Amino acid sequence: MLENIRLAFQGIWTHKMRSFLTMLGIIIGIASIISIVSTIKGTSEQIKEQLIGAGNNAVKVLLYDGSSEYDASWGMGSNATLPQITEEQKEEIRKLENVENATFFYSRGYSDGVYYMERSMQGGKVYGIDENYLDTCGYVIEAGRGFVERDYQDYRKVVLLDEEAASSLFQDEIPLGKTIEIKGEPFMVVGIFTQAETFQPIINNYMDYYSYYGDVGTGTLLVPNVDWPIIYKYDESENAVVRAATTEAMTTVGDKAAKILNKALADENGQIKYKSNDNLETAKQQQKLSESTNGQLLWIASISLLVGGIGVMNIMLVSVTERTSEIGLKKAIGARKNRILFQFLTEAAVLTSLGGLVGVVSGIVLANVISRMAGIPIAISVPAILGSVGFSMIIGIVFGLLPSFKAANLNPIEALRRD
Amino acid sequence: MILELKDIYKEYQQGKLVVPVLKCVNFSMKEGEYVAIMGPSGSGKTTLMNIIGCLDKATSGEFYMDGQDVNKCSENEMSDLRLHKLGFVFQSFHLLPKQTALENVEMPLNYAGVPKKARKERAFRALERVGLAERVNFRPNQLSGGQMQRVAIARAMVNDPKILLADEPTGALDSKSSSQVMDLFQSLNDDGVTILMITHDAEIAEYAGRTVLIRDGELMEKGGDSHGQGA
Numbered sequence: 001m002l003e004n005i006r007l008a009f010q011g012i013w014t015h016k017m018r019s020f021l022t023m024l025g026i027i028i029g030i031a032s033i034i035s036i037v038s039t040i041k042g043t044s045e046q047i048k049e050q051l052i053g054a055g056n057n058a059v060k061v062l063l064y065d066g067s068s069e070y071d072a073s074w075g076m077g078s079n080a081t082l083p084q085i086t087e088e089q090k091e092e093i094r095k096l097e098n099v100e101n102a103t104f105f106y107s108r109g110y111s112d113g114v115y116y117m118e119r120s121m122q123g124g125k126v127y128g129i130d131e132n133y134l135d136t137c138g139y140v141i142e143a144g145r146g147f148v149e150r151d152y153q154d155y156r157k158v159v160l161l162d163e164e165a166a167s168s169l170f171q172d173e174i175p176l177g178k179t180i181e182i183k184g185e186p187f188m189v190v191g192i193f194t195q196a197e198t199f200q201p202i203i204n205n206y207m208d209y210y211s212y213y214g215d216v217g218t219g220t221l222l223v224p225n226v227d228w229p230i231i232y233k234y235d236e237s238e239n240a241v242v243r244a245a246t247t248e249a250m251t252t253v254g255d256k257a258a259k260i261l262n263k264a265l266a267d268e269n270g271q272i273k274y275k276s277n278d279n280l281e282t283a284k285q286q287q288k289l290s291e292s293t294n295g296q297l298l299w300i301a302s303i304s305l306l307v308g309g310i311g312v313m314n315i316m317l318v319s320v321t322e323r324t325s326e327i328g329l330k331k332a333i334g335a336r337k338n339r340i341l342f343q344f345l346t347e348a349a350v351l352t353s354l355g356g357l358v359g360v361v362s363g364i365v366l367a368n369v370i371s372r373m374a375g376i377p378i379a380i381s382v383p384a385i386l387g388s389v390g391f392s393m394i395i396g397i398v399f400g401l402l403p404s405f406k407a408a409n410l411n412p413i414e415a416l417r418r419d
Numbered sequence: 420m421i422l423e424l425k426d427i428y429k430e431y432q433q434g435k436l437v438v439p440v441l442k443c444v445n446f447s448m449k450e451g452e453y454v455a456i457m458g459p460s461g462s463g464k465t466t467l468m469n470i471i472g473c474l475d476k477a478t479s480g481e482f483y484m485d486g487q488d489v490n491k492c493s494e495n496e497m498s499d500l501r502l503h504k505l506g507f508v509f510q511s512f513h514l515l516p517k518q519t520a521l522e523n524v525e526m527p528l529n530y531a532g533v534p535k536k537a538r539k540e541r542a543f544r545a546l547e548r549v550g551l552a553e554r555v556n557f558r559p560n561q562l563s564g565g566q567m568q569r570v571a572i573a574r575a576m577v578n579d580p581k582i583l584l585a586d587e588p589t590g591a592l593d594s595k596s597s598s599q600v601m602d603l604f605q606s607l608n609d610d611g612v613t614i615l616m617i618t619h620d621a622e623i624a625e626y627a628g629r630t631v632l633i634r635d636g637e638l639m640e641k642g643g644d645s646h647g648q649g650a
């Protein structure tokens with residue numbers, strides 16, 4: 001075997017130009033496959049990161065009415081039929097496997113009645129939050145302070161603003177220490193919060209995606225949950241955000257949390273129930289879409305491999321004819337048929353594997369060039385590299401079969417006569 | 420008997436015509452004999468050589484080599500006979516041009532599965548035996564015709580065959596190289612190697628202990644008109 005490989009390299013080296021041209025088909029095929037696969041992988045990892053929020057792993061478990069988020073401001077249903085999250089449920093969720101943290105909050109998606117002096121903020125979001133909210137969702141205090149225990153104990157009317165809310169209400173003024181009005185109640189601004197830098201934005205769906213990246217700035221206000229009944233109603237339903245320990249655990253953790261919350265539902269088959277926003281699933285669907293598009297490209301690249309394989313077969317047939325006398329001699333001095341067969345199969349396999357290797361290297365270079373020029377992220381896939389080299393070896397063996405059998409079946413008498 | 424051919428008949432199909440090439444050949448050789456087969460071209464001597472060399476099978480008749488019935492051998496068994504019992508020397512040497520003398524001589528040992536180190540050693544000794552110890556790393560195009568033929572002889576002998584088959588071994592050589600090759604054959608024969616040589620050169624045939632003539636597919640011992648019965 002080693003001897004055959006040595007012979008194969010010797011043969012390839014003697015016909016450098018011819019070997020290279022023969023390998024070219026394989027090289028091009030493998031290079032395209034490697035660069036396509038790298039692009040697919042890169043794109044799908046980008047989608048995953050964007051949709052899930054790398055490093056955060058927060059899953060929102062929200063109350064839905066049918067297919068849209070339930071919003072208490074429209075007063076659908078009476079509060080009696082809506083689920084209340086109990087302390088026991090909260091504790092149960094916090095103790096779930098793979099749950100790092102959980103927070104529960106009241107919310108208004110479109111809130112009017114927020115004023116500072118003469119200025120109002122239209123359509124902003126207001127959340128009534130517990131102590132875990134900022135940490136679980138990946139926010140940090142940029143200026144001022146966050147909520148402290150006394151805020152909750154004393155039902156203090158304090159509020160945190162994000163930068164958008166701060167700029168729309170205060171413009172150039174410093175908001176800290178100022179008092180704003182929410183639904184006629186005075187609240188003192190104690191802090192400005194923002195995304196923790198290491199976290200990607202939490203993106204639950206495309207609406208979030210566009211609202212974050214688009215220019216539709218609305219602003220968000222956070223108040224202690226104990227103050228909620230003062231500005232809105234008693235006994236409103238809370239939503240939850242659960243942070244999973246790993247990205248992979250997000251789906252399971254979200255589903256389990258939703259299940260626990262739904263236990264409190266009056267009607268389990270009703271319109272209104274908790275659903276976890278399954279980012280991982282959305283990401284997977286996005287990835288599938290991009291993969292299937294690129295999968296078609298892969299087919300086209302495979303055709304070039306097929307053409308390359310036929311080229312190898314062609315050259316091997318020429319090589320067998322050229323080496324008739326060598327084959328005849330080897331058979332005459334006692335080489336068995338299989339020996340000759342394997343010698344030529346090895347040669348074809350070595351030739352195409354070498355082509356595969358060169359193809360892998362050029363593919364990686366090509367992928368990097370594409371990435372630079374088109375701004376598409378790439379990720380080099382080790383299984384794809386190993387697979388490509390293996391596959392090109394198989395091409396050599398498959399397309400080397402016909403020439404090798406031709407060589408092995410040469411009649412040594414005929415072969416030796418040719419001089 | 421190391422070789423025994425009984426009533427060997429061989430025909431070839433040429434279009435619709437069936438051409439008999441060997442007609443009832445009877446021939447045998449003892450171990451250690453040195454025989455020359457002479458005949459004009461078209462007499463069937465190459466066909467006979469191919470049959471004895473286990474490259475071809477007779478249409479009918481019996482052929483035993485070292486007691487083994489060659490007609491009953493499979494293709495692989497014929498390969499093994501060529502590998503272990505026969506050594507070939509051709510008119511045009513048939514050395515592989517890309518390989519050194521040593522590598523050329525090593526080739527049969529490779530097929531016989533001899534380990535690398537032993538292979539090198541035995542190939543070197545075989546080249547030494549034919550007087551080319553200083554030329555082991557030369558390629559065929561760096562050697563003279565006589566040297567190439569001696570490399571071919573070393574290759575034929577390296578696996579210690581029973582019989583050395585030589586097809587016009589001096590056909591492509593000048594007279595000086597020819598006599599060197601013939602001296603080598605003589606010394607191999609003195610060491611007990613059985614040699615069967617085809618030639619059309621009467622002078623070369625003189626070296627052999629016994630000469631057999633072949634004409635129109637029939638064998639005759641030289642000097643007699645009877646079918647060759649062997650010695």
